[in-house]
Amino acid sequence: xxxxxxxxxxGFRAYAECPLRWKFLYLDHLxxxxxxxxxxxxxxxxxxxxxxxxxxxxxxxxxxxxxGQRTLRDFSGPASGPSPAPMDxxxxxxxxxxxxxxxxxxxxxxxxxxxxxxxxxxxxxxxxYVREAPRPVAVEKDLRAELEGVxxxxxxxxxxxxxxxGLEVLxxxxxxxxxxxxxxxxxxxxxYQVLVEQNYDRPVESLTLYHLRSLSALRTPRRPPEAIQDLxxxxxxxxxxIRSGHYEPRAGPWCRWCDFRPVCPEFKEVPAGSxxxxxxxxxxYAELLSERRRARQEMEAINxxxxxxxxxLGVHRFRGRNLSLHRQARRSWRFPPEATLPLLRAHDLExxxxxxxPERTAALLRDPEVPARLRRELAGQGKLELTYxxxxxxxxxS
Ligand code: SF4
Numbered sequence: 526x527x528x529x530x531x532x533x534x535x536g537f538r539a540y541a542e543c544p545l546r547w548k549f550l551y552l553d554h555l556x557x558x559x560x561x562x563x564x565x566x567x568x569x570x571x572x573x574x575x576x577x578x579x580x581x582x583x584x585x586x587x588x589x590x591x592x593g594q595r596t597l598r599d600f601s602g603p604a605s606g607p608s609p610a611p612m613d614x615x616x617x618x619x620x621x622x623x624x625x626x627x628x629x630x631x632x633x634x635x636x637x638x639x640x641x642x643x644x645x646x647x648x649x650x651x652x653x654y655v656r657e658a659p660r661p662v663a664v665e666k667d668l669r670a671e672l673e674g675v676x677x678x679x680x681x682x683x684x685x686x687x688x689x690x691g692l693e694v695l696x697x698x699x700x701x702x703x704x705x706x707x708x709x710x711x712x713x714x715x716x717y718q719v720l721v722e723q724n725y726d727r728p729v730e731s732l733t734l735y736h737l738r739s740l741s742a743l744r745t746p747r748r749p750p751e752a753i754q755d756l757x758x759x760x761x762x763x764x765x766x767i768r769s770g771h772y773e774p775r776a777g778p779w780c781r782w783c784d785f786r787p788v789c790p791e792f793k794e795v796p797a798g799s800x801x802x803x804x805x806x807x808x809x810y811a812e813l814l815s816e817r818r819r820a821r822q823e824m825e826a827i828n829x830x831x832x833x834x835x836x837x838l839g840v841h842r843f844r845g846r847n848l849s850l851h852r853q854a855r856r857s858w859r860f861p862p863e864a865t866l867p868l869l870r871a872h873d874l875e876x877x878x879x880x881x882x883p884e885r886t887a888a889l890l891r892d893p894e895v896p897a898r899l900r901r902e903l904a905g906q907g908k909l910e911l912t913y914x915x916x917x918x919x920x921x922x923s
Contacts, residue, residue, distance in 0.1 A: 531676040545774040559629030571624035670723035673757030691730035708743040851918035858887040
């Protein structure tokens with residue numbers, strides 16, 4: 526198998542949604558069409574990066590040994606004394622104009638609309654930033670780490686020092702809608718917590734999606750260990766899939782925005798020369814499916830009638846001209862959950878019984894590790910039921 530790939534949040538998400546789309550993007554390096562909202566987001570991010578970079582406090586907090594990838598931006602502020610004053614609004618808007626990305630807009634009118642939106646939100650961002658005077662310690666910080674053996678990578682928009690001496694991870698969002706719930710379930714923020722804590726000596730105290738359109742800091746506490754472990758397991762699954770070269774398409778709502786539909790097997794058209802043969806096969810398959818449905822219904826009806834005859838005649842073998850059928854009994858247990866579950870719980874057997882699953886509970890009745898007395902008690906609460914089917918007779922005595 527290939528070496529474990531280094532996963533960014535976007536790569537992880539792309540593969541988790543659709544492995545084939547991941548391959549198109551990360552192995553085949555196919556380009557996606559430029560889009561207005563991506564260009565707008567890039568323009569605003571770039572302006573904010575250049576606005577905040579000169580305000581980054583020197584050496585605070587210390588990065589960890591060789592693993593800490595410090596950049597000049599971490600050290601561009603003074604070592605002590607008052608924080609440097611942010612540039613004025615005109616300076617920020619000049620940066621925005623210089624960083625404007627013009628591609629992907631459907632019309633000059635649409636581009637102008639987005640541009641004006643950026644002016645408005647950056648104007649409001651500037652006044653809030655000056656008022657709140659946060660203490661940034663890094664911007665656009667490129668970090669690498671490892672989670673559950675999977676190499677990970679990410680660029681953190683902004684890292685602030687908190688009042689308590691810890692760190693706050695901020696990720697700017699220019700999307701229309703964003704809620705606190707988005708921040709609470711964001712895998713991206715969980716990944717950033719791991720990246721930051723493996724590179725800095727101070728703990729992450731909060732994780733924030735900063736919604737620029739409403740100037741709302743959607744702030745959540747640091748993730749608990751279970752959330753990190755859960756993400757680690759899912760990263761491992763993605764990493765294993767990539768290392769094994771599994772790139773099956775997985776169609777879903779994300780296909781609506783996928784640029785690769787023309788080359789994707791889920792959406793590609795059958796070439797003209799094969800269409801007739803394919804149509805004939807599909808139509809025949811449909812006929813067989815409906816025959817199978819009809820056959821099933823008829824077999825159920827025959828099964829029922831044979832069962833009635835077996836009971837009334839007291840005969841378990843029926844002979845036809847070409848085949849004999851023998852009545853087969855199938856045993857299955859039923860366990861009333863209200864009686865069985867407390868007993869299973871009391872003996873710490875609930876998960877082994879699949880939460881009361883009848884087949885797994887019945888398996889405990891034959892398990893020598895379960896005390897005989899408990900097995901009898903369980904059996905006493907259950908009911909053994911028999912169902913009958915008719916199968917070709919392999920031991921026809923005649
Ligand atoms: S169209 Fe859908 S299934 Fe096909 S590559 Fe794109 S996301 Fe995957």
